[in-house]
Amino acid sequence: MNHLNLSMKTNNKKIPVIDKIGYGLGNFSTGVSMQVLSVFLVLYCIDILKISGSLVGLVVSLGVIWDAITDPLMGFFSDSTKSKTFGRRHLYLLIGGIFLGVTNFVLWDLSPDLPTLAKTIILIVDLLAIKTFSTIYVTPYTALGAELTTDYDDRTSIQSIKTIFFLAGLAFVSVVVMSVFFKSTPEFEMGQLNPSSYPVMGLYTSLIIVIFALISFFSTKKYIPMLNQNIETTTQKINISTIFSSFFLVLKNGTFRAVAFPYMFSNLVTALLTGFGLHVFTYTFALDNHQIATILGVLMVLSALSQPFWTYTSKKIDKKPSLKLSLIICITACIFFLIAVLFRDYVQSKVMVFLPFAGLAGFGMGGLLSLPLSMIADVIDLDELKTGVRSEGSYYGCLTLLYKLAQSIALLLVGALLDLINFNTNKTDGKLLTIGLVLSGGAIICFVMAYWSILKYNLTKDTVKDVQRQIAEKKAN
Numbered sequence: 001m002n003h004l005n006l007s008m009k010t011n012n013k014k015i016p017v018i019d020k021i022g023y024g025l026g027n028f029s030t031g032v033s034m035q036v037l038s039v040f041l042v043l044y045c046i047d048i049l050k051i052s053g054s055l056v057g058l059v060v061s062l063g064v065i066w067d068a069i070t071d072p073l074m075g076f077f078s079d080s081t082k083s084k085t086f087g088r089r090h091l092y093l094l095i096g097g098i099f100l101g102v103t104n105f106v107l108w109d110l111s112p113d114l115p116t117l118a119k120t121i122i123l124i125v126d127l128l129a130i131k132t133f134s135t136i137y138v139t140p141y142t143a144l145g146a147e148l149t150t151d152y153d154d155r156t157s158i159q160s161i162k163t164i165f166f167l168a169g170l171a172f173v174s175v176v177v178m179s180v181f182f183k184s185t186p187e188f189e190m191g192q193l194n195p196s197s198y199p200v201m202g203l204y205t206s207l208i209i210v211i212f213a214l215i216s217f218f219s220t221k222k223y224i225p226m227l228n229q230n231i232e233t234t235t236q237k238i239n240i241s242t243i244f245s246s247f248f249l250v251l252k253n254g255t256f257r258a259v260a261f262p263y264m265f266s267n268l269v270t271a272l273l274t275g276f277g278l279h280v281f282t283y284t285f286a287l288d289n290h291q292i293a294t295i296l297g298v299l300m301v302l303s304a305l306s307q308p309f310w311t312y313t314s315k316k317i318d319k320k321p322s323l324k325l326s327l328i329i330c331i332t333a334c335i336f337f338l339i340a341v342l343f344r345d346y347v348q349s350k351v352m353v354f355l356p357f358a359g360l361a362g363f364g365m366g367g368l369l370s371l372p373l374s375m376i377a378d379v380i381d382l383d384e385l386k387t388g389v390r391s392e393g394s395y396y397g398c399l400t401l402l403y404k405l406a407q408s409i410a411l412l413l414v415g416a417l418l419d420l421i422n423f424n425t426n427k428t429d430g431k432l433l434t435i436g437l438v439l440s441g442g443a444i445i446c447f448v449m450a451y452w453s454i455l456k457y458n459l460t461k462d463t464v465k466d467v468q469r470q471i472a473e474k475k476a477n
Contacts (some may be wrong), residue, residue: 022219024161029212031169053418067131068404074139075397087224089140096137097213101206108202143392146377156374160307163370171300178293258457263372264403265450271410276439284432291351302362326367333360341436
């Protein structure tokens with residue numbers, strides 16, 4: 001297995017808040033790039049580009065599968081990179097951030113007048129390019145956050161600040177982009193159905209992606225010498241055997257799976273929201289772009305505002321109980337949403353009805369977005385004690401592999417279901433109920449499975465401190 005041993009020098013100090021913010025700002029780019037796809041891609045392809053739901057589901061699934069496969073590969077190569085100038089991560093932040101912005105712009109500038117075959121080919125190629133550069137940027141960026149400190153609580157603090165900026169990116173797209181670039185016109189009462197809005201949106205979101213990626217790059221560049229001190233100068237041969245051996249050993253780690261599966265199930269809810277969310281809000285509940293922006297804005301703001309609570313709670317009752325609490329809150333929110341679907345005739349166009357759901361879901365999701373990533377860093381400590389090596393990139397790459405493969409299946413089923421019920425040509429009341437039930441019921445099932453999975457996680461603050469003590473003793477000897 002080609003991992004990189006750490007020397008006796010480790011960063012046990014808490015890093016300054018300003019550096020945490022500089023690092024976390026890079027996640028604003030991640031949030032923007034992910035959310036424009038999550039919120040607009042399916043609607044854009046079906047209603048603007050006039051591509052069939054099944055074909056869209058297939059294309060999106062191919063993109064997610066490609067993304068899932070390349071994540072652990074990128075993590076492995078990032079762990080194996082040795083550069084005095086860029087360290088293991090920073091060159092990839094630079095390349096991935098810039099070209100992620102470029103490929104994002106190309107996607108939204110696609111002409112609806114092109115032949116279907118041409119549109120589909122361009123869509124596939126560019127979506128795969130977006131996923132590739134997203135992987136090049138996000139996987140090393142995520143691994144970098146786990147390297148900056150070994151302090152148990154400071155890891156959660158870093159992930160919380162990083163999560164705040166990720167949510168800010170999501171909120172920016174869901175609220176600002178939705179409100180500014182998709183305004184209602186006499187011709188398009190629902191602004192999200194206006195074809196001319198998408199190229200303008202693509203240009204500005206691409207500029208934002210590049211700018212914030214560069215901010216994170218230059219903010220954390222000063223840590224490269226310290227991080228390089230922790231890397232052995234010896235190298236091992238990289239081949240298919242060592243790559244797959246690395247992935248197998250990560251996935252074989254039961255403690256890793258105990259926290260990775262809840263993260264996977266939680267992100268399946270995101271996949272359902274990607275496929276059905278805008279359709280459910282637009283058609284089932286008859287909400288316009290401003291009302292949708294209000295709901296999503298409340299959800300994102302509460303997720304961000306909840307981060308200090310989850311940081312404080314994880315210090316008081318530890319990370320696992322905090323994660324269980326966040327899942328209970330999310331399940332409660334989804335039950336509320338299910339009731340709204342069942343009584344949709346009474347809540348259509350009434351945005352205030354959905355604010356309690358948005359508040360609960362946002363607060364609960366806040367814990368799901370930061371706690372698991374902090375817990376993976378603790379799992380890596382345990383792995384280092386057993387193997388003598390440390391590989392943040394491979395672990396976080398395999399984490400995304402699990403949930404993105406699951407997402408790809410969900411998105412494929414979403415597109416097939418829309419075609420199966422002929423949703424695009426005949427939006428009957430029964431079909432509006434169906435997509436609402438799939439979104440709410442599917443989310444409840446996913447969160448329950450996540451709760452069941454986290455019960456098997458067994459690391460605590462005391463055990464992690466003991467693991468780190470044993471690692472230090474081994475290095476001293």
